[in-house]
Amino acid sequence: MMTRSPRTPLLLATALAALMPxxxxxxxxxxxxxxxxxxxxxxxxxxxxxxxxxxxxxxxxxxxxxxxxxxxxxxxxxxxxxxxxxxxxxxxxxxxxxxxxxxxxxxxxxxxxxxxxDYGVSLYNPSHWAVRNLEIDGRGAKKLTYGVVASYKGPEGIGHEGLTFSDLYVHHTHMGVRVGGDAVPATDQWAVKGVRMRGITGKHNGVSIAFGDSKGRKHFIQDTVLTDLDLNNDDGAPAPLPEECPNALTLQSMTRVTVMDSVVSHAGGCPVRTGTTGIYLGHVADVDLTNNIVAFTQQTGSPDQSGVNYEGWTDDVAVRGSLLTGNVRWGVGLQGIHADGPNTRVTVESNAIVDNGRPPVASLGDDSRTDGVIRGNLWKGDSLTDTVSGGSFDKIAVSGNAGPTGEGRVWYAARDFATGQGLNQWRYQHSPDGGATWKDLTYQNGDGSWRPSAGALPVLSKWRWHPVGGKGLVARTWTAPRDGTVAIRGQAAKADLGGDGVRVQIRHGDRQVLTPHGLSGGNRVGIGTSVDALPVKAGDTLRFIVDPGAAGDTAHDTTSWAPVVGYL
Structure with a gap:
């Protein structure tokens, strides 16, 4: 097995630096x-x-x-x-x-x-800009270098705030959306703070979304929230350049980042000698990747070909509540190939890491040692961990992981979300009387959600839940297709910060198997929702429930939760 050739610390920041407008x-x-x-x-x-x-x-x-x-x-x-x-x-x-x-x-x-x-939309040292509702098609004899680019350059590139990109479709470019530059903020400064991206679709780019400065300063970009991304088939088409397709989402030079309710699939679609992955992490701190799907990193003969890659120089980076599946090699790769850039305080928990080409989590290289925890995951494979080229888990606490799962699928609620009741074993329901009775919700074509009627609460969408007030409950209900023993995993987190919070619980029939857990209004990291070794009979129901909390107040109650069920 070939270990990744060490990337220069800022591969993507430097590779196209000459092309920055x-x-x-x-x-x-x-x-x-x-x-x-x-x-x-x-x-x-x-x-x-x-x-x-x-x-x-x-x-x-x-x-x-x-x-x-x-x-x-x-x-x-x-x-x-x-x-x-x-x-x-x-x-x-x-x-x-x-x-x-x-x-x-x-x-x-x-x-x-x-x-x-060379660009579709270019912003120079922007503060408080919003770019929305555009399609950028980079195809041509020489395709666009950037679809949208925000450049923070020179002394004036320090201290900016407020950058929003939403509802964009960016395709067939070298880089779809890029935030970076060569400004040199001091350690108590930043180039830009408060970046928001929502509803970005990237397709057939070299890299769909990339962040980073020219020196790997973790404080360069601060307080970033990325939601509802759909990054797929990043293969540099047509006619990719050499080394063009290392990943779909590059997170570099950043502190305090949330990536939530997003899909990254079929990344790394051209050969890259330094390796390919779905999400690349380097020179970052305080990052939460919560409730995402990272799948099907492609077979190009490159090193790695993993779902999520901790390249190095990372601190307090967590992958939680996500489905990591179908990647050519590992679900998560922990690189130890930079002596001056270990990965510290890694957290991999409450995920489903299944059906990858190699074991779920790999430690690669012995130039540095990763420390952290791998806990509470649902996994499939010959073993949970893999060591390559001297890699080690000596400084990583591994505990509470359920697996291996048996043959066949696992049921991940966001991937399985459907327009019909009972499809993929899931129903979408609500109870107006605290759970005494349950009624099916109705699918709404207008916004792709399940509700009692158009515009009404409660609501269930692919990733998100919002209860109704009083004694109202909203639930995803899974029906067991056969007898056996299952494990449940997931991470419930607030998608809309504020309010008095919600409660989450799990019932097996009428019996609580996860008692109501409070989720405070400001908790975007979330809480794990694990149940181990639960015997079920064919036709049994598992009901995953969100309620508005003891006060019944529904303000800011939108919650992200993608529970997963797998037979052991």
Whole structure:
């Protein structure tokens, strides 16, 4: 077995450094809180010499790029329109009034296509910007280097806050979304704080989302939350460059990060001599990967080919409540190949790590030793752990793991989420009377959720639960397909911070097998929901329940929980 060739500490930060856009600060400043419209479609009446109003929109991005923006400004692109040019944006908003790039009208997202620029949307030292509702298609004779890039450069690249990217579809680029730069913040400073990404779909990129500076400073990017990502088939198509496809999600130069309710699949789709993985972690601290699916890292003959890779220089990084499956080799790789960069305080707990090509967790290399815990996981394989090239688990506490699971599938609630009751053994139910009676919910095509009726509480979606008030309970109910002994794992965590919290419990028929556990309003890390060695008969039900807590208050009660059941 071949161990990963040591990556340079900032492989992705340096590999494309020369391609980072060299932006200038020229251009007229103007008054704040103006909305500009851009629509190049036939019949729009567009003119670049006009005001950019809805009645007389701009045609191209030339007038967009000529301005410096201020608090409350909006740049709106017409739905159904497409441009072969890049947007180069400057200026800053405020926390109360960010600058926004988004869409208007009806129809498909506005599309930014490969033109003369190396980027689709480029922001220079941005504070309080939001980029939403766009498609960026990087295909061309020389595809886009970046779909969306935020660059923090020079002395002015220090101390920025507030960056939001949401509802974007970015594909066929070298890097889909990139946040980085060469600014040099002191240890008590940062380049950008408060990054939010939600609803990003990345497909056929080299890397779909990448963070990092040029020196691996853990404090460079702070307080980042990534949710509802769908990163798949990152293979650099068409015609990938050498070394282009190391992973789908690169987390570098970061402190305090949450990745939740996301799917990373079929990453690493081209040969990379230093190795491939789904999620890459290096030079990071205080990271929680909670309730995600990381699956099917591809077979390209590269080293690693794991689901999640701890490269090195990590501290207090946890993988919890996730499904790690179908990867060519390990679910989790703990690298010990950097003498000056061990992985410290690793946590791998409450996951389902099954059906990978090698044992669930590997320790690779003997230049440094990883310390931490591997506990409470549900696993399948010949053994739970694997050592390669002198790797060791001597400093890792391994306890409470259930396995190996038997032949066949495990039932992971988020992966199995369906539009019909009873599919994949799951039903979606609620009780208005504290569990005395249970009723099926109705699937809502409009938002892809289960509810009593459109817009009503309680609600169940792929990852999330929200109870109704009073004695109302909401539940996913699993029905045993055969006799046997099962183990249950999962991690319940708050998806919406605030409020007085919720309670979670598990019932086998009418019997509690996990008594109600309180989950406080600010607990995004969450609590484990484990049950060991539970005998079941065919037709028995396991009901996974969320209620609004003793006070019955439902404010901010949206909860992430993807329980998993497997036969031992």
């Amino acid at each position: 060299a932006l200038v600060l020229s251009g007229p400043a103007r008054a704040a809180s103006t909305t500009y419209h851009v629509d190049n479609r036939s019949g729009s009446g567009c003119t670049d010499s006009g005001p950019g109003s809805a009645q007389r929109p701009w045609c191209t991005f030339a007038p967009v790029n000529a301005r410096t923006y201020a608090a409350g400004d909006r740049i709106l692109l017409a739905r159904g329109a497409a441009w072969k040019e890049g947007m180069k944006l400057r200026g800053s908003g405020t926390a109360a009034a960010p600058v926004e790039v988004s869409a208007y009208g009806s129809g498909a997202r506005p599309r930014i296509l490969k033109g003369a620029s």
